[in-house]
Amino acid sequence: MGKPIPVIICDDSRLARKQMERALSQWNLDITHASQGLEALEAIRAGKGELLFLDLNMPLLDGYQVLERIRSQDLQTLTIVVSGDIQPEAHTRVRQLGALDFIRKPIDVEQLGRSLRAFGLLEELQHKATPLPATHPTDTPTVSGISSIEQTLMLTEHYQELANVAMGQAANLLAQLLDTFVELPIPSIQLIESCELEMALQQSVSQPTMNTVRQGFIAPGISGEALLMLSDTETSQLASLLNHVGDITEQVERELTLDIANVLIGAFLNGLGQQLDLAFSQSSPQVLEFLPGHSQMVNTGQPDRILSIDISYRIEGLAISCDLLLLFTEDSLPTLNELASHL
Incomplete structure (x- = not known):
């Protein structure tokens, strides 16, 4: 067997890097992990990356900026983007910046093989005599014998990666609806404590310029609520993007906010459910005009701790952001943790 080919996996999620490494385990590679873009660039300069697998959504230096620096500095590496952002415009942009291909998360080994074959890379990669096992005992945190709260904290990275993929699917639908590009x-x-949530909701509902939509959801062993927050100014700009004709009345604002909520909440839950092999059922969305005393999430009869996934979708070139908050009750955590731990 010849010398292993140097490969860099760049992703801010350790879980995503391990998933990518497992997908590559059949080939004879010398793999370097980079948790952010600057690390990846340093590794390329050090000769550790003839091939780079690059995430887009990262802190400090995102995937687009990494591609720009690779091109401007004439760094010698071949790049395949691996991302949950499935907007067609994202595919176009990374190819314009020099990426060979775009593979969507979660990684599919067959798609990976097709991509490598299409660019003549598969022939360069030598198979290992004995592939690594499909899983490693240390990849998944041990969650038995501790509280569901402690388990959830241990699995934060898993929830981050689940949210990344689901967020990308929702952004893709929003981008299609508005014919624009959504920054993730x-x-x-x-x-968070339920009292913190109640205070945040009170503040949101009390602002006359803020529209807040609430929608409940359930799945076996799981329940929660989704909240979408959008200001009047942002709603008016969205109406313009949708070529609305006529005055932006209060009713128009409500209908538009509900439409955006349906798209983002439904797509996010669908993306999350696909990864966890769950089907979520959703109640009808409602615009919150006051904070009900019987709210599922803030009722004092409910558990005190809530798992919160907070996402702010931004429309490129415009001062528009849609703030989406997914909230899961504490009694949902054992089921969620069990499913997430198998990622």
Whole structure:
């Protein structure tokens, strides 16, 4: 067997890097991990990356900026982007910046093989005599014998990667609806107290210029609520993007906010459900005009800790952001943790 080919896997998620490494385990490679773009560039300069697998959504230096620096500095590497952002415009942009191909998350080994074969790379990669096992005992945190809260904290990285993929699917639908490009953030994963949530909701609902949509959802062993927050100014700009004719009345604002909420919440839950092999059922979305005393998420009869996934979708070139908050009750955590731990 010949000398292993140097490969860099660049992703801010350790879980995503391990998933990518497992997908590559059949080939004789010398793999270097990079947790952000600057690390990847340093590794390329050090000769550790004839081939680079690059995420787009990262702190400090995102994938687009890494591609720009590779091109401007004439760094010698071949790049395949691996991302949950499936907007067609994202595919176009990375190819214009020099990427060979775009593979969507979660990684599919067959798609990976097709991509490598299409660019004549598969022939360069030598198979290992004995491939690595499909899983490693240390890849998944041990979650038995501890509280569901502790388990959730241990699995934060898993929830981050789940949210990344689901977020990308929702952004793709929003981009199609508005015929624009949606800038994706890094999702914020937190465990919050129900009293903190109640205060945040009170503040949001009390602002006359803020429209807040609430939608409940359930799946076997899981329940929660989704909240979408959009200001009047942003709603008016969205109406313009959708070529609305006529005055932007209060009713128009409500209908538009509900439409955006349906797209983002439905697509996110669908993307999350596909990864966890779950089917979510959703209630009808409602515009919150006051904070109900019987809210599922803030009722004092409910558990105190809530898993929060916070995402702010931004429309490129416009001062528009749609803030989406996914909230899971504490009694949903054992089921969620069990499913997430198998990623």
